Amino acid sequence: MSGLQINEPARPRGVFNKARKQPQSIAQSNNVPNPTQSCVQHEDYNNTLANENLYKDNEEWFTEVYNPPTAPKNPERLINADLSGTQKNVTNYSHTRADIAQEHPIGKAAHPKENENFLVQNRAPKKQVNDFGDCVSASTQMAPNTQAPYEEERQPRQGPRKSKRYIPPRKLEAELFAPENNIEAGPYFDENYSELAIEITGGDGAKLLLDKFDDCKFAPPIMKNIENKKYGKPMPIQQSVIPIILGKHDFDMMGHAQTGSGKTAAYLLPIIDIIYKFKLNTGDGLNMDSPYVLILSPTRELANQLHEDAMAFAVARAGSEQPKRNWNSFGTPE
């Protein structure tokens, strides 16, 4: 047999590592003018599993294939060139034609350098487990001078994205403030947190502290939501941060307070208030494609919690009284 093609009649298409119950990678042939013909596609993983019983009688064959003669140079980049027929099965661990040729005489014979159309293509399912226990993801490799055929073969993705974007569900006011949510003031707020010392450094030197939420002049729906959240008086971090954000000063602000001491409301409330009034003042002239604010959080759980809080502060009952137009940035009607 001149070219090394997969022609083993008894062997099912697709290669299966019996010990690990994992399908293995690809097989190669050579002297093929078209790269699409030069690779033997791996069976779909599910099909391979479904055909598992076909492998039962081939234990010896599998043992040969998956006991490689030499340790791989790059075990994490595993590509199997499975050669059959008169030659024994060989597992090749290289990922370029040059590597394959150098590491295995059979590989060299199978992939002479003058074969311009050689293509190593790995179409294994998402994950492979090689004989060394590494997990490697499928990848596609090719010789450097095969750019054009490779590009031809690559097809743009059809259909929708596979990864799903998570969009938290919208909630109505009744859901956000439902009795079963047990909404109550943060624990120990009155006894401990409200007496904490506040330190403000930098900025313009102003040290305005709010005594009560009424002083914020938040829009009526926001005040209503604060009430629904059972917030009595602003916590120290809120007392100091809210005026700074509402003042829209020309400097950045960093707030720092103990966990559970009301930081979330300290920035969400003034931000939502500013957006609310901005929307009222600008009417239809909004760019609906752009976000008004970007809040980053280190975990999805915290992001969900922030989203929930933001919805609760921002929700306005349908038909609720619309605030008057032309509020200034600090909430004072002009």
Ligand SMILES: Nc1ncnc2c1ncn2[C@@H]1O[C@H](COP(=O)(O)OP(=O)(O)OP(=O)(O)O)[C@@H](O)[C@H]1O
């Ligand atoms: N002024 C307030 N009065 C009463 N309860 C409040 C007040 N501000 C916030 N809370 C409540 O206190 C609890 C803790 O607040 P929050 O989660 O905002 O604190 P945090 O400092 O952001 O916490 P973390 O550091 O864990 O993110 C929440 O249930 C919140 O609704």
